[in-house]
Amino acid sequence: MTPDPQPPTSHRPPASRTRRKALAGGIATVAVLAGAGLLGGQPWANAASSITFDTGAGVTFAVNTTNGNLTSLKHDGTELTAAGQAAGQFESGWSSATVTGKTFNNGASILISATNASIGVTQYYFARKNDNTIYMATDITKALNPGEARFITRLKSSLLTSSPVAARTAGTTSTVEGSDVFAFADGQTASKFYSSQRLIAQAPFGASGNGHGAYIVPGNVDMASGGPFFRDIEVNDTGTAVNITHYMFSGHQQTEALRLGLHGPYALALTDGESPAPRSMDFLSAYLPGLLSDARRGGVSGTAGGTWNGLRATVALAGPNGQYWGQVKSGRFVIGHVKPGTYTATLYAGELAVGTTRTVTVTAGATTSLAMTGSVPAAGTLFQLGTFDGTPAGFLNADKIETMHPSDSRMSAWRSSGYSVSNGAAKFPMAEFKSVNSPMALNFTLSSVPAAGVRLRIATTSSFAGGRPAVTIGSYSSPASASPAPADLDSRNVTRGTWRGVNTTYTFTVPAGALKAGTNTLSISTISGSSGATFLSPNFIFDALALDPA
Known part of the structure; x- marks a missing residue:
């Protein structure tokens, strides 16, 4: 789609305007600007309080001209916006913004810009006739405080009844931690964090029900942070609203800084319930300032x-x-x-x-x-638990941690009287918590003692509050120098449904004198200068453990 060669018509509502009624399809509109390039049937209207646009494909929306929020979102005439909430906004919304509208192709498409100069953010909304999608982008020119960047839409949970089950916090009876992880009476947990996908595999996400569907189509995530395996909050049904969030940046186990510039485009697509297909948004480079084709x-x-x-x-x-x-x-x-x-x-x-x-x-x-x-590390020749792949896959509870809190009643027990290499990784917990299951004793067998002793590698994917492993075997206790403090991401990890952090391998050289032929016991402890209760105590997540002759 190519924009009209004529300059776009710009519309900035004046601070005050004498209101006058005009009928448009049976709907009263207010103070339409002259020369706006209207199509028959008035596909958009610009008033002192809002800019509205009707795509003609079942989607009508309105942007507040005072603060730049999406204040109304209708699908086939039904208002989807949750009561008392915004249909869409950057972060928690602004009290004021400079809002302008431009039409293209004789009013067949519109670009709305909302700028908050004090924080250096412009939110763009683009829509066109015969397309049930609001395309968006967010230009961030300054560091943010607090350091998050997200677009969030809050819609009626009474209409959109189908969404990720693990992230439905409606009906929970107690708080597990913070103000974002909750539990039901049966001990099962739910959180907004338990709906995430890795960026490399992220598909459109949202909610549906009663003949309506609302989905974020991620589009370009090139200005996000954290790399291909980063994940963040997507969908959360609180009972009051279904919150659907496109994260551009957060401090949730973040390994990179915020990237300044134009984030997106991304889109909010409305359907009859089905999930939309991913799509190219390259055409928006003809409309969005700063978007490279x-x-x-x-x-x-x-x-x-x-x-x-x-x-x-x-x-x-x-x-x-x-x-x-x-x-x-x-x-x-x-x-x-x-x-x-x-x-x-x-x-x-x-x-x-x-x-x-x-x-x-x-x-x-x-x-x-x-x-x-590049090659993965060599496998342990005396024993190995797990795979050197940067994930805890294969360890106990790793198959549940993306959608459950560690305290969830469906989790297997995190502590046992002892573990054995012969039972495999599936019987060994994916994480060790200082106040829950530290130390853990792991038995292994040596047919003979290597003359120079052994080398033990413990690979981890993430840590919290400085947690890292220290070990003892027989008379050997690892020195502090073998367990340097890990990178501090200043964020919860495993309780938020992620193992992704900074991969770190700790290597311990155990002398032959501390070993014996037959059964040996490796004790792994979590050490840290910090403390905490239960699953918020210092911890680390296992990637793999491997033992070789030194």
Whole structure:
């Protein structure tokens, strides 16, 4: 779709205006500006209190001209907005904003801009005839306080009755932690955090019911932070409203800083209930200030090699101008739609960075060649639990942690009198908590004692409150130098349904004198200078444990 060659008509409602009624399809509108380029049937109206637009495809919405909030969202004539809430807003909304509207193609499409200059944010809304979608983007020019950036829509839970079950907090009877994890009378838990998807696999998400569906279509996430495996809140039915959130940045186990610039585009699509298909939003570069078209971007392609033990490999780019990734197939990868700039390239096997990072420069209209190599760590030859893949997959409770709090009644017990390597990772907890299950005793057998002792590797995916492992075997106790403090992300991790943090491997060299032929016991403790209660005590998450001759 190409914009009208004529300059767009700009509309800024005056501070005050004499109201006058005009009938439009049986609806009273107020003070329509002259020269607005209306189509027959008045597809949009601009009044002192709001700018409204009717797509003609069953979607009508209104943007408040005082604060830039979406104040009304109708599907097939039914108001979806939750009572007393905004149909959409940046963060928790603003008290004031500079709001303008521009029409294109003789009024067949509209771009609404809401700017809060004090915090340096502009929220864009774009819609067009015969499309049941509101396309959006958010331009962030300053560091934010608090440091979150999200667009959230709050809709009627009485209408949109189908949403992710694990994130439905309506009907819970007690608070588990903070003000965001709750429990039902039967001990099952729910939280807004338990509806997340990894960015690399993120599909449209939302809620549906009674012939209506409202979904966020993620679009471009190149200006988000955290890399391909980062995840954040998406959908939460509180009973009062269904909150559907597009996160651009948060401090939830975040490993990168906020990227300044235009975030998106992304979209809010209304349907008869079905989930919409992902779609290209490149056409919006003709309308959104600062959005580069695909023709003004570049790409990276090349080869990737190494030993990955059957894990899916990904090449990811990260830099001030954005983040991008592509999966490796038959030893090759392609990453497209990349903004010009310089990036650090990382090869992942699963979610574990392997090999050496590379620096690559992308130019507009060109594809840069790149070769990446890297292999997963060698498996333990005396024993191994788990897989070196940057996740706790295979460990006890790892299959539940994305959608349940560790205290959930459906979780297996986190503490036992002892564990054995012979029982495998499935019987060994995915995480150790200082106040819950530390220390843990793991029995293993040596047919003979290696002359130089053994090397123990404990790979972790995340930590909380400085938690990290220390070990004892026989007469050996690991020195403090073997357990340096991990990166401090200043955020809850496993209780929020994520293991994604900074992968860290701790290596311990145990002398032969501390070992014996036959059964040995490895005791793993969580150490930290901090303290906490139960699952909010210092902790770390296992990726793998491996033992080899030193």
